[in-house]
Amino acid sequence: MTEEAINLNFWDRFGLFIQDLAGKITFPVWGSFFFFLIRVVGRYRIERIQEIRKQYQQLIKTARGPIILCANHLTKIDSALITWSLGSIWSYFRSFSHFSWNLPERSRYFSNRLLRIICYLGKCIPIDRGGERDLVNHSLDKIRYLLKKRNVVTIFPEGKRSLDGKIDAKDYSYGVGKLIGAVKDCKVVCIYLRGYGQKKFSSIPRLGEKFYVEMKQIQPSSVHQGIRAARDLAEQIINQLRCMEENYFALCRQ
Secondary structure, rough: OOOOOOOOOOHHHHHHHHHHHHHHHHHHHHHHHHHHHHHHHOEEEEOOOOHHHHHHHHHHOOOOOOOOEOOOOOOOOOHHHHHHHHHHHHHHHOOOOHHHOOOOEEHHHHHHHHHHHHHOOOOEOOOOOOHHHHHHHHHHHHHHHHHOOOOEEOOOOOOOOOOOOOOOOOOOOOHHHHHHHHHHOEEEEEEEEEEOOOOOOOHHHOOOOOEEEEEEOOOOOOOOOHHHHHHHHHHHHHHHHHHHHHHHHHHHOO
């Protein structure tokens, strides 16, 4: 696939710069509260968290291009849990660029003013899934622009939370495939996150939940062009997440 032109004007690009700057300046306040909610209120724990964080830091150091984190999706706070698992509050204080951009669905998170502010400071680009094509493409242009600036972006390739608690290998979005094909030297990292008590999808994990996290970098490629290439690339990512899911259930059966 060939790189496409990014249709963003000066004010769009300047707006992303201001959003990133605002998040960085205010992070000591909302970041501390964010980690307090996860660690103290939720009492959540990540298994092998130091190992996962070291793996992420090594990835950041060696990556020469942008990074897309592709994860499974079971709860409404998966993005927050992934962010926490990949870095401590101090590491994000030092390098806010390691804090990933996220793509929440506008209809679910942007109806409430407080949530809208939190999402803005937390480096979120709202997506209108199933909305007008021009609006969707505009959001995708912002994401491609951020990736070309070597930012980290988190995406849920399934495009929705899994209803039965497992990777949906039949009905998933090709959007991640379009992004990978449109951004040169993009690094793809699959992340499988799951609470040991998580049976199906839910709004939030149970309090005190312990999470399993596996991270693996892959190099999806395709000989096709256009939508066939996007589908091919997305399928490779979904298949990798399925393998990671199988590893999780195999571990639980031991």
